[in-house]
Amino acid sequence: MSSLFTIFKRQLTREFWLNLRQVKFILNSCLFFLMITVFFPLTMPPDVVLLRTIAPGLVWIAMLLAMFLSSERLFQQDHDDGVIEQWLVSGYPVSVLVSAKILMHWLVNLIPMLILCPFLAILFTLTPHETALLMLSLVLGTPTLLYLCALAAAFSTGLQQKGVLMALILMPLTIPVMIFGSGALIAVMQHLPPLGYLLLLLAMSIAAVGLLPFAIAGVIRIGLVD
């Protein structure tokens, strides 16, 4: 049996190459993110103050929806190929495998969004300081979002009407992250210190990354073994 770290690294590499070879999915979520954030200024009165007011909430909502969309297929391909069954009988802790999968998924999905942030800053007239803080808050807060999306995906893999169930599960669990994430940018816009918000986001991410893999592994074990 290989060590846990070797398994973790191997899973990370596998997921990296899988994601890179199917770039269309990442492009899909980026386009969706862009669509939401571009359509709002298009469909509302071109008032700079208005756009700056809605920017924090809007970016976070768009991020949540993009992550939700991309995580629907998180376990689907592996479930259909039988890889998940191999996980379950391999004897390795499924939480480690799941954690590596989601971590790589997070990296691969987040970096394009971070690259898009300066573009958003131009759309919504954000200062460079605010943009930097937006990117930092996204880096700190999106692990929680993605791990929660992965939890919702684990619940609904193998079911038919998965979109509705996922959204319903995600709705209550992601509210704290969304409140603090957009709160950080709102605070910076009002020249208030955002440190408290950022630290809370970091705390939630650490808790999510540390504890949710066990819940996800449990759900996979129960839910995907008929």
Place this chain on the structure above:
Amino acid sequence: MWRLLYQLASPMAFYRLSGRIAPWFATSAMLTLVVGMIWGLVFAPPDYQQGDAFRIIYVHVPCAFLSMSLYAFMGFLSLLLLIWRIKIAGVMLRMCAELGASMAFLALVTGSIWGKPMWGTWWIWDARLTSELILLFLYGAILATANAYQNKEQGDRVVAILALVGLVDLPIIHYSVYWWNTLHQGATLSVFAKPKMDTSMLYPLLLTLLGFGLYSAWAVLLKTRNEVLLRERRKGWVKQLVERGKP
């Protein structure tokens, strides 16, 4: 004593025992609710500031309290199911979720009705109300997930994990009035301090709290008995019950 608890894990033993104690819950719930409600709605003195409209407290507070304590009980049942694999806990989990969802909904609706004359608004995005709304959505998510699985025992275990993940919301609701500046009032009743409410209003509130709690226990027991019969319908004792009228 532990032997009794282990025996309770058997569906038939649970059915028999709950059949014996459910009438006690029903009668005591009825008594405390009738006495508490009439005392609170008719005999308690009107509030100096809110007048007679404060009486909705006798419905709002028990509903809110029960929505949270039922969720805490669901957390406990989830642990029983996942760690000790007691299947009855899984059945009861579903039924508590149904009752808890209605309690959370009622708490929000009665609070809304109370808020309109007192605060001037049906809704406000303060910490206590938002976190109770989160609890309602959590209940909704649990019920939707439970019904998404054809195999009910599998659904119970998946829902147990979801309930445990959502358990983190409970301290947030309870302490939200301390952590944030909020329009909703702070805690009037606590275990250690003197209650901030006059006894003439307090006693009916305690009675209705107890009454709602007993009612919930009775309702959950009855629903669990029903579901147990449904799931065990191929077993001999159920057939015997249906044919002869006694388990």
